[in-house]
Amino acid sequence: MILTLLPISFAQPETITVYAGETKTVNYTIINTAEKAQAYNIYLSGPVAYFAEKRVLIDVYPKMVELQPNQSAKITVYIFASKEAREIPQNLFTLTISSELQKIEKSLIISVLRKYPVYISSVSLSKYSIFPLESTKITATIQNVKNEITPNYKLIFLIFKDGKEVFKEEEITDFIEANSKIEVSKEFFAEKYQEAGVYEVLVKLEDMRGEYIDDVKTKFEVKAVVKLPEEYTxxxxxxxxxxxxxxxxxxxxxxxxxxxxxxxxxxxxxxxxxxxxxxxxxxxxxxxxxxxxxxxxxxxxxxxxxxxxxxxxxxxTWIALILILLTVIYFFRKGFRPAIVKSVKKTNGKIKVYIKLKNKSKSIMKNVEIVEEVLPMLKIESNIGLEFEEKKSGRKRYLIWKINELKPEEEVMLGYTASPLVEIVSLELPKTKVTFFDEKGRKRELQ
The missing domain is CATH 2.60.40.1530 (ntegrin, alpha v. Chain A, domain 4)
Structure with a gap:
């Protein structure tokens, strides 16, 4: 609409209706018809404060403009009715554009209506950050702004991840008393492998025919969890x-x-x-x-x-284990069986042979007989320790010691002294033979 600035009042009313939740703009173009530049003040008068109390904001922009002769400018009246706005009957406002020389007034009749008496006043979450296997409760509050009870409405809870719908539940509301509100809640449970990231919540209010009334959005986060076992699953x-x-x-x-x-x-x-x-x-x-x-x-x-x-x-592995086991058994048995140690000493031309027998087993050795073969080039002179019995068998000679019993850890030292019949460079004695009976009466032999 073009408003030509003349030094008179131009008042042709214009009717404007705005609905709750809408923003309406009305544009006017003004032209400076004076012969010189003019600065104009622009303002809106009327029940602006009353409308603000009803959650409706009305304003004009710009508030001042300077125009050269025949120059034009656009003026915009803004009417913002929040979704909480109450219905307001027609009220008169005056748009005034004036300078020192010129003035014009435009009458505006503004009213506010509601398509529906209800809206979503708030949406809140019990948790805005959750881990897998946790949940968050979505609570929507519906406000009735009329002085009468409302019918039923449909409330839809939607959750999206990267634009993909992951949750949807609907609820038919109860009747809402006049000028009161109700709360409706739904719970979202994050599964064990719920994808980490930001989830968008959309709560939408519709009438029972599916017509849109209102919606509110919010967000929550599912925390990232990397869970690998320390060793294995x-x-x-x-x-x-x-x-x-x-x-x-x-x-x-x-x-x-x-x-x-x-x-x-x-x-x-x-x-x-x-x-x-x-x-x-x-x-x-x-x-x-x-x-x-x-x-x-x-x-x-x-x-x-x-x-x-x-x-x-x-x-x-079995072979290795068997070898290890046999080795252990061998050394175990060797460590717990009778042991015989023989040593030779040469003193003043004499040869002394020492025989030490120790019972390392855990049982008594009975009827122990120690047999030592005597080399032909040796002449036996005397015994060392226990007395021996000398026997011949063919061309061989033997010294025999007999012991009734030898207890565990008990030992006996015996031997003989001999003189060489010929010069001996090196001497290697035959092995000493030991026979005995164990506690079970079994004959054993030790060499």
Whole structure:
């Protein structure tokens, strides 16, 4: 609309209706018809404060403008009715444009209506940040601004992640008393692998025909969780007679993609050559008495798992274990059986032979007989310790010592003195033979 500025009052009323939740603008163009430049003040008079109390804001822009002769400018009247606005009957406002020489007035009749008596006054969340397996409660408040009870309405709760709908629930409201409000709540539960990030909440109010009334948006966040086990999620070992097959499973129990990581297995060093890797390992190293195998695992998505498999050949292991066991048994038995030690000393041309017998076993040695073969080039002169009995068998001579019993850890020292019949350069005596009976009456022999 063009308003030509003349030094008179121009008042032709204009009727404007605005609805709650709307913003309406009315534009006017003014032209300076004077012969010189003029500065104009622009203002709006009327019940502006009353409308503001009803949640309706009215203003004009600009407030002042300077125009050259025949120059024009645009003036805009803004009417913003919030969705909380109450209905207001027609009221008269006056738009005034004036300078020192000119003045024009425009009458505006403004009213406010509501399409619906209700709106969503607020939407709140019990939590604005949650972890997987946690929930947040969405509470919407519906306000009735009329002095009468309302019918039923439909409230729709929607949640979106990256534009994709992940949650939707509807609720039919109860009747709402005059000038009162009700609250409606829905709960969103984040699943174990709920995608991390920002979720948009949209609460929409409709009538029972599906016509749009109002909506409110808000947001919440699902926190990122990377949850990998310290060692493994599951480990399975399948044994057969000759091998053992091992499966190691690791699962990302978080809700976001993990970083790359390693699975590590430690085995005794002697098994190093017995391992067959069905899943090729990334690296191998020896540390202490162990061989360490490491598999590099690429990032895992939420809920994704990986399995590595390898096999240990047991027949080599069985052989190694048997050899180790036999060695242990040998040294164990050797450490707990009778022991005989023989030593020779040469003194003043004489040869002294010492025989020491110790019972290292845990049982009594009975009827012990010690037999020593005498070399032909030696002449026996005397005994050392226990007396012996000398016997001949063919061309061989024997010295025999007899002991009734020898208790555990008990020992006896015996021997003989001899003189050489010929010059002896080196002397190697035959082994001493010991026979005895154990506590079970079994005959044993020791050499």
């Amino acid at each position: 599951e480990k399975e070992i399948k044994y057969s007679l000759l091998s053992a097959k091992i499966s190691v499973k690791v699962k990302n129990e978080g809700n976001t993609v993990s970083d790359a990581f390693y699975i590590e297995e430690r085995l005794p060093l002697f098994m190093k050559d017995f391992v067959k890797d069905y899943t090729p390992y990334t690296e191998q190293k020896v540390e202490g008495g162990f061989v360490i195998y490491r598999w590099k695992i690429n990032p895992l998505a939420p809920g994704e798992s990986v399995v590595i498999e390898y096999e240990i050949s047991l027949w080599q």
